[in-house]
Amino acid sequence: MVTCLGRDPDIVWSRLMAGLSGISRITMFDTSQCLNQRGGEIKDALPADGGPRMAALLDAAFRSALADAGLSVDDLKARRAALVVGSSFGNIFQTEKGPVELDHYVKPLLRDLGLDIPVLSVSSACSSGSDAIATGADLLDFAGFDIVLCGGVDVLDIYKMVGHSALGTLSPTRCTPFSADGDGTALGEGAALLVLERASGAALRGGHVRAILTSRASTTDTNTLTSPDLTGAGAMRAISNALVQTGAAVDGIAYINAHGSGTHVNDAMEAQVYAGMFARTRPAISSTKAAFGHTLGATGAIEAAISIMALERGEAPPTSGLATVHEDWRAAAVTLAGQPAPLPDGKLALSVTYGFGGANVALLFRQPEAVTR
Incomplete structure (x- = not known):
């Protein structure tokens, strides 16, 4: 995972358990016309432009997921593998330079890794990342795949901030779900991928199974x-x-x-x-x-x-x-x-x-x- 609370799962977990929040003042773009100037911006050295930022987030999540699962790129080449990525528009609102494909940010990663595997792009609003995982499981169960990396990626941009401000869904204070004084959400960005495989395949290669x-x-x-x-x-x-x-x-x-x-x-x-x-x-x-x-x-x-x-x-x-x-x-x-x-x-x-x-x-x-x- 790549989040505003960090990338290492143990560090993210410890910060989450300590009640910390990664919500901070957004620095990538001018938020003066928005209901709130804060969000879950990742402060790492990532490209500021939406397309390259999407690609960098996916790249980091993909490599981290493979390492966590004890897999290599060669393992993916040797078995029937696929990638399923969900995104709720990603950076496609940034269309001043022309239209972009929904999964445009995937191609550089596969090219750099020398991978030629099927890619499915899922967009079902805020459920995109979950639907990508469900789709990945379907590929294992019904389409004969051995390994599927699946999850979601999205970035902050002014279009989403202004849109949620106009809808009135963006909190003018802070996001506190289930709260007596809750008044909206806060937007963020990040990526996470799960590695799905059959239990028999994981056992055969001695892979560590988290769940x-x-x-x-x-x-x-x-x-x-x-x-x-x-x-x-x-x-x-x-x-x-x-x-x-x-x-x-x-x-x-x-x-x-x-x-x-x-x-x-x-x-x-x-x-x-x-x-x-x-x-x-x-x-x-x-x-x-x-x-x-x-x-x-x-x-x-x-x-x-x-x-x-x-x-x-x-x-x-x-x-x-x-x-x-x-x-x-x-x-x-x-x-x-x-x-x-x-x-x-x-x-x-x-x-x-x-x-x-x-x-x-x-x-x-x-x-x-x-x-x-």
């Missing part, structure tokens, strides 16, 4: 261009479908990494989902957007990685900056700032994303084997 993706499901509300179905019906259907696939029950879920964008509409919709499905079992729930910002097309992939790390470490991360929970969420086991929650062994982690227009995705993960702590 098992037990199931995935996507639904679409087709409600409006931006707003979700406020009843949460489509979101609940996605979660239910994912549970049915793996034969699990609601009480098997120990942790939910919520979409938790901090907007009134999303928080109210997710409250309906929680009340409708989890009021009895009360799994730990948190949002990491207060720490990373809403990274749009990358958010589902980053949050899937955080969900996996929560299972590995047996703790649910806190929601940065959250002190007083909104009345809609007071019956839920929301993790407050400075109060991470222990997770029991043998349970599932659920990562959910809900994009503009009602694009709902549910990803379920479990530990690869019983862990004793």
